[in-house]
Amino acid sequence: MFVIRIVLNMKNIIKPTLLDFAILGLIQNQPLSGYRIRKLFEQTALSNYSSSPGTIYPALKRMEQLGLIEKGVIKDSKKSPFQITSKGISILTSWFVKPIEKEDVEKRIDELLLRFAFMETLVDKKQKLLFLTTFSDYLSRYIKELKQHYHQQANEMPLHGKLALQHGVDTAMVTLKWCKKALIEIN
Amino acid sequence: MFVIRIVLNMKNIIKPTLLDFAILGLIQNQPLSGYRIRKLFEQTALSNYSSSPGTIYPALKRMEQLGLIEKGVIKDSKKSPFQITSKGISILTSWFVKPIEKEDVEKRIDELLLRFAFMETLVDKKQKLLFLTTFSDYLSRYIKELKQHYHQQANEMPLHGKLALQHGVDTAMVTLKWCKKALIEIN
DNA sequence: GTCGACATGTAAATTGTTACATGATTTA
C-alpha cells in the first residue's frame, strides 16, 4: 500500500530552541560576535547551555537563515557581530508573553527563569506582573500536589526517594518565595 | 593531503545517557516493561525525561545490546519485562560513586539528585555520606562565588538579571540546607 | 462493538556533542 505523505513543513512557523532564545536574549540590546556569546555562556554560569563552537556557530547560522539575526558592520573594524532583527525581536517577545502552562512550571523552570531574565526591556510592567502571578499560582498548586503525593506515599517510599521528593518540594517552595520577592521588586 | 583518521571507538567504554541511568535506576529492584517505565516517567514528575515511545524503546534496545539489561521471562505470562544485568548493576554503581565535580554542582544538579535518589541499596552508608558532604562543600563554595559575583556586578546589572541571579543563589542555598537535612536522616 | 488504556515499535528531522582544523592578534 502506498501512502502519500504530505509534509506540512510550514516555513512560517519558527520554533527556536532554548539556546536560540538565550542567544537572542543576549544580543537584544547590543550586537555580539559568536565568540563573545560563547564567552558569556561560559562565564555567566546562568546557563547550562553548552558554549562549544559546534553549538553556537551552527545556531547563529540557523538563526541568520531564519532572519532572526543579521551581521552588522562596524565602522573602523573588521568585526561583524550579529544583531537582532525586527523579526527576531517579535519572536523573542512572543516567547516572553507566551502564557505559562502547568508543564512549564513542573518541568521547565529553567526556561521560565530564562524568559524572565531577558524580558526586562521588551515587555511592559503589566505583562511582567502577569508572568509572576501566573508562575506563583501554578507553583502553589504544584507544591500542594507534591505534598499530597508525599503524604500518601511516604510509607512505601524508600528513604532516598522521600528525600529526593523533599528536595523537589523545597526548591519549588523557594521559587515561590522568590516570585513574591520579585513581584515586590517589580512594583 | 590525505589524513588517515584512526577512530578510537573503544566499545568497552560505555557512556550511558542520563535517561539510561534513570531507566537502570528504576529497574534495579524490579523488572519493568517499556510501557511501565514510560508511565513511571510520566507520573512521577521526578523526571524531565521524555516518556515518548520514540525515546524509551530505542534506549531499551541500546542498553540491551550493551548488555546492561535483558528480557526476563515471567511464568504464566506473555510479558517479558526488562531486568538489570550484573553488568548493568556495576555500571550503575560506578555512576553512583563517581566523584562529584565542581561542574556537576554548577550545571548538573538534576543529575546529582537522580544519583542520590537511586543509590539507596547499591552503595554503603560511607559512600552516601561522602556524596552528601562533597555535594555540600561544592555548594558552599558555589554560593560564595555567586554572592561575590552579585556584589561586584549588582550596580551594572539590570533588575531582571539581578533577580535571576538571586534565584540561583536561593536554590543553591536551599539545596545546601537539604544536604544537611539528608545527612542527618542518613545517619 | 466501540472506546480507552495497554503495549511496542519505526522513520525523519533536528539538535547537540566531541573532536578536529585553521588563522589572526596580543602579550610576556
Add this chain to the structure above:
DNA sequence: TAAATCATGTAACAATTTACATGTCGAC
C-alpha cells in the same frame, strides 16, 4: 618569538522529538 587568547568554523556521531503505525484487551 613562543604561548595564549581571540575568532570561526566543519564533520561525524549520538540522542531526542515528533509523528506515524499497529495490534491486543477489557469494560460498558
